[in-house]
Amino acid sequence: MDAIDVIKRRLKEERVPDAPDPDDIGAKKKRPREVAFMDVNLCFPCGKCPEFCPVQCIEYLAPGSVPNRGVQPVQDRFQECIGCYICVEVCALLTDYDAVRMYDTTLVEDVLGVKVGDTKPDAYIPAQPYEEYFSEGGTYRHLGKGSRIREKMTAEERAILNAAR
Numbered sequence: 001m002d003a004i005d006v007i008k009r010r011l012k013e014e015r016v017p018d019a020p021d022p023d024d025i026g027a028k029k030k031r032p033r034e035v036a037f038m039d040v041n042l043c044f045p046c047g048k049c050p051e052f053c054p055v056q057c058i059e060y061l062a063p064g065s066v067p068n069r070g071v072q073p074v075q076d077r078f079q080e081c082i083g084c085y086i087c088v089e090v091c092a093l094l095t096d097y098d099a100v101r102m103y104d105t106t107l108v109e110d111v112l113g114v115k116v117g118d119t120k121p122d123a124y125i126p127a128q129p130y131e132e133y134f135s136e137g138g139t140y141r142h143l144g145k146g147s148r149i150r151e152k153m154t155a156e157e158r159a160i161l162n163a164a165r
């Protein structure tokens with residue numbers, strides 16, 4: 001079993017509210033109750049969460065998006081996010097950055113003046129930093145405090161995660 005399998009299994013066992021079954025993740029089928037945002041000031045970026053997002057909706061921001069950063073941080077295209085929490089756990093458990101938080105979808109819709117649909121948008125909508133809203137010191141509160149499964153890990157699981165850091 002590798003680190004991402006440990007994370008998926010624990011997420012399934014904890015049944016994070018309304019998140020999809022990690023064993024049954026595919027195309028977006030419904031509007032998630034929560035969506036992820038990376039805190040662009042905390043993201044290194046190490047490149048791990050784009051690798052593990054099951055719907056590949058995390059991308060590197062366009063050059064110049066965040067001033068004074070050479071390699072730009074990552075952000076997700078929230079309209080495509082299925083609310084699975086995998087990026088939260090990957091960043092919290094497999095990196096030193098803990099840069100991802102979930103936000104209430106209705107709040108996000110109100111703040112950004114958009115509607116999050118039941119399916120992936122037809123057109124590509126590039127990710128934006130949203131630093132002023134969704135970061136530590138930003139305007140809006142996130143849900144939870146990063147990893148929901150860290151404390152549940154067995155010694156064996158911790159060893160697997162540490163080996164993958």
Ligand code: SF4
Nearest residue numbers: 043044046047049091
């Ligand atoms: S895992 Fe964390 S630090 Fe790495 S790219 Fe994703 S948000 Fe950035």
Ligand code: SF4
Nearest residue numbers: 053081082084085087
């Ligand atoms: S919660 Fe994270 S890993 Fe899951 S779909 Fe959204 S951006 Fe991707």
